[in-house]
Amino acid sequence: MNPPQDPIALSRLTRRMAALRQEHRDLDSVIERLATDIQADELALKRLKKRKLQLKDQISWIENALVPDEPA
Numbered sequence: 001m002n003p004p005q006d007p008i009a010l011s012r013l014t015r016r017m018a019a020l021r022q023e024h025r026d027l028d029s030v031i032e033r034l035a036t037d038i039q040a041d042e043l044a045l046k047r048l049k050k051r052k053l054q055l056k057d058q059i060s061w062i063e064n065a066l067v068p069d070e071p072a
Contacts, residue, residue: 004065017062024055 004010031048034040 010066013062013066017059017066020055020059020062024052024059027052027055 004013027048031045031052034045034048
């Protein structure tokens with residue numbers, strides 16, 4: 001995948017990736033706290049972990065979009 005040539009699109013992707021990384025870090029903290037709490041809701045914990053994986057996938061997709069293709 002070729003990176004966007006438009007500087008505005010490039011900037012938008014970069015900002016989006018930064019926001020996703022921040023949300024991923026925040027979820028990591030929340031999950032860590034809930035995992036130590038014996039009375040934590042297991043379903044809520046599973047949902048948070050699933051959201052964290054979704055964020056990781058989105059971050060990976062954006063990173064791949066920003067890296068230029070290498071010639072074969």
